[in-house]
Amino acid sequence: MSTVKNETQIACALCGLAVKIDGFTLQSLHGEQKFCCAGCLSIYQLFHGEQSAPPTSHVSPKEKS
Numbered sequence: 001m002s003t004v005k006n007e008t009q010i011a012c013a014l015c016g017l018a019v020k021i022d023g024f025t026l027q028s029l030h031g032e033q034k035f036c037c038a039g040c041l042s043i044y045q046l047f048h049g050e051q052s053a054p055p056t057s058h059v060s061p062k063e064k065s
Contacts, residue, residue: 010034013033013034018036024036
């Protein structure tokens with residue numbers, strides 16, 4: 001597995017390549033994981049699905065009148 005040598009860049013949690021695009025993140029039991037692409041995110045979820053934190057909902061339920 002390769003790692004990013006420049007310490008200002010974040011390494012992909014799966015393959016170790018530099019994370020250059022925002023948006024491929026996942027909350028796990030070990031904290032936020034960042035990925036370089038959707039493929040690495042999907043593979044990580046397949047292998048570590050049971051360790052993923054449940055998604056948080058930002059939509060508040062409507063009140064019944």
